[in-house]
Amino acid sequence: MIELERKDYHKALPLLDQVKINTMFAGVVLRQHIPGHVYVDSRENPRAFYVAHPYRMSLLFGDSGDDSFTHGLFDYITNQSAARQQMEWLQADPAGEWSRVIDSMLTSHNDSLENRGLSLEDLENKKIHRNTRVNFSFDRDAYLDAKRNFPRHEEPVVSMTKELFLAQSGSVVPRFFWRDAEHFAEKGVGYSLLQEGEVASSSFSAFITASQLEIGIETADAHRGKGYATSVCSALIDYCLERNLEPVWACRLENKGSYNLAQRLGFRPTVTLPYYRLPF
Template identity: 35%
Template sequence: MNGGMNVLPQNKYGEILEQLSRIPFNTLFARSVLELKANGLVWADNQDNPKTVFIANSYGMSLLFGDTERQGFNTSLRHYMLNKDGERSKYEYLQVYPDKWNSKLQALLKGKIINHDTLANQYPQRELEAMLEKHRKSHVFQWQRVNFKYAGTNKTINIDPQYKIKLIDSNIWERIEGSVIPKYFWKSEENFLLDGIGYALMNGNDIVSIAFSSCKHENYLEIGVETAEKYRGRGFARQVCQELLTYCQKNNYIPVWTCRKENTGSYKLAKSLGFIESLILPYYELVH
C-alpha cells in the first residue's frame, strides 16, 4: 500500500534495522520493537519499499525518520500527532531524524507546536502548568531530550543494613509498581528474565527503588529507574543505579541514559552517577 501511514508487517522489520543503525542518537527503544523485544507498532509510507518510517514503542516513545516529502504519509502523520481520532489517551513522545523533520513538522502542524522553553520564560511555574494543561488536548509540546554519555567510574556506596539489594526475579517482577518499570519496556516477564537485568533495593518486603535494563542490545544497556513514592528524595535511586552500573562494568556493557531535560529528577540523578550530556534534541509530546 502507498499514500498514508501503512502498518508494516513484522516480516519487514529486518529491512528497517539497517536504516535505524545510521541514526546518530539513542534509538534503542525503537530497535527493541523491530527485534520483537518490546511491544509496539511500525508504520511506513510504502510496505514494499519504505522511505519514511514511524516506530511507536508501547511505553510511549516514538521515532520518525526518513524522507520528509511523502505527502500522503505526512497527511496521516498530522492526523496522528494531533490525535484527530481521539484514540490516544496517554503520553507519547516523538523524536525525529534527520533534523529537516523539525522544520517540516512546524509547517505541517501550522501553529500547533508550543515550545515549552518559550512558555517557561514567560510564565511562573504555577501559571505554566495551567497553560500546559489548557493546551495539552489541542497542541503538540516541544521539549528537550538529552542523550548522556557515561564518564563515571565504579563506586562503592554504603547502604544502611536495613536495606538490601536483590536481583529482580519473578517474585519481585510481579510486585513492581510505577510508571517506569520493566513490564512496560519488555514484551513479557519471560523475555526480561531471560535477556534483561535489574536490581531492587528492598526494605523488608517493600520495593524501595529499582534500576533495570529498559533496553539491552549487543553491548549497550539503557537504564530505567523507578522509586516508590514514599521513598523518594532520599538517595535510594542512586544506590540501586550504582549496582546496575557495577554490573555493566563487570560484563562490558556501555550504560545508556536518556531523559527529558525538564525531568529534573532523572537529569540530576544521571549527573550524580557520572553521566555527561552528549546531545540535546527536540522532543515532541503528542496531543492526548
Template identity: 25%
Template sequence: MEEIFAEEFKAAESFFNRKKQHIPALSVLRGHYPGRVFVDWPDKPELAIVWPTGRWMYAAGDAGAERNIALIRLFLQNTVIPDCIRRGVGWFEIYADDSEAWNRLFLSGLPGVRADKLFETVYELQIGPFRSLEELLQADQGEFEIEIVEYPIVAGSDILSLGADHHFMDKKTVGASVNVGGQTVSFCRNNGFTVGNEYFIDADTYETAERNKGHGTQAAAALIGYYLDQNMLPLWETTQDNLASNRLALKLGFLPAEQYPVYTFKLQK
C-alpha cells in the same frame, strides 16, 4: 501509513541506526522489544514510525513532502488517537529530529489535540568516574538491602491490548531494588531497549519521603555494576527540566551525548 511486520522490518532500519536516541526503535526493528512499525512505502520507505509497545513513538524520514504530511496526519487521527481513547490514555509522544519540517507538521495543530515540544538528553557512562563512585558506595552501606531481580519487559496488559507477539510476555529484564524494612523504596532496571552492548535505564524512587537519601544512587549503581560485569553499557535518558534525574546522571559518571526534541500531544475533551 502502512503497517509492516517482522519479516519486513529491515526496510526501516536505515532510519534509526545512527543515533543513541534511536536505540529503542532499533530494538523493536531487531526483535528485542515488541512494537509496531509503519511506513509510507513497504518496498522503499521514505518515512517510518516505530511504536514500541506501551511506550512512545519514533518518527524519521521526509516530513516536508505534502504527501507525507497528509499520511502522518491520517495516521495520528485514524490509528494513534483511537488507540489512546480505547486504552483510556489521554496523551502520546513522538520523538523526531529537530527540524522545521517536524515542527510545522506536529505544532501546526490537529483537531482535538494540543501539541507541545520539549527536549531530552541521552547520557553515556564514563566508566572510570563510575568505578570510583561505586567503591565509595560499597564502603558506605546503610540500613537497606540491594536486590538484583527480574522484571517483565512489558506488562501483560500492554501486550494484549496492542496485539504484540505473545512470546514477549515471558521475556524478562533485570533490575536492582533498594529495600528498607522489607519494602522497595527505589529501583533501577534495564527497560528492555537493548541493541548490541548498550541498554537504556529506567529509575524511580517511589515515595517523596525516601528521596534525597541516596537510595536512587545505590539502585542505579548496583544495576550498572551488574551489567558492566557483562560488558554492557548503560544509557541514561531524561528531560531537560528533570533536574534531579540530570544531577543523578552526572553523579553516577554519565555525560551528555545527544539532545533531541520530543513532541507531546494531549487529547482535549
C-alpha cells in the same frame, strides 16, 4: 502513513543504524522483541519510518519528501481521527528535516485550538508540547571516582526476581519494557532495594543488546531523597562494567531528578533534541 506488517520490519533497520541518537527503544520493536507499530510511506520500498513503542515512545526517521506520508503524520500526531487513546512522546532523527516539519505542524495545530472555546485544562491537553530529550555518554572514570562517596544503606539491594518484577509499581517499571516476567528473567537484569520487604527503588535493563544496556529507574514516592536510586543504579552499572556493556541513559531535560542522577552516576550530557508530547 501505512502500517507495515511485522514480517517487513527488517526493512527499517538499515536506516535506523544511521540515526546517531539513542534508538534502542525503536530497535526492540523492529527486531520484534516486543510488540509495537511501524508506519511507513510505502510497503514495497519504504523510506520514511515511524516506530511506536508500547511505552508511549516513538521515533521518526528517514525521508521527509513524501506528501502523503506527511499528511498522515499530521493526522496522527494531532490525533485528528482519535486513533491514539493515550499520550505519546515523539523524537525525530536530528540529522533530517523532520523536526522542522513537526515544529510547523505544532504551530498550525496549537494555533487552531485557540478559537475553539476550550477550557484551559482541555487546551493544554490537546496541544502538542515541545520538550527536550537528552542523550548521555558514560564516563567510567567519573563513575568510579564518584562511587567512593555514594551513600551506604542498611537496606538490602537484591537481584530482581520474577516476583519482584511483578511487584513493581510506578511509571517506569520493567513490565512496560518486557513482554512478561519470563521474558525479563531470561533476557533482562535488575536490582531492587527493599525497605521492610517492600520495593523502595529499582533499576533495571529497559533495553539490552550485546554491547549496551539502557537503564530504567523508579523510586517509590515515599522513599525519594534517600539515595536509594543511586544505590540500585550503581549495582546495575557495576553489572554492566563486569560484562563489558556500555550503560546508556536518556531522559527529558525537564525531568530534573533523572537528569541530575545521571550526572551523579558519571553520565555526561552529549546530545539534546526536541521531544514532543503528543495529545490524545
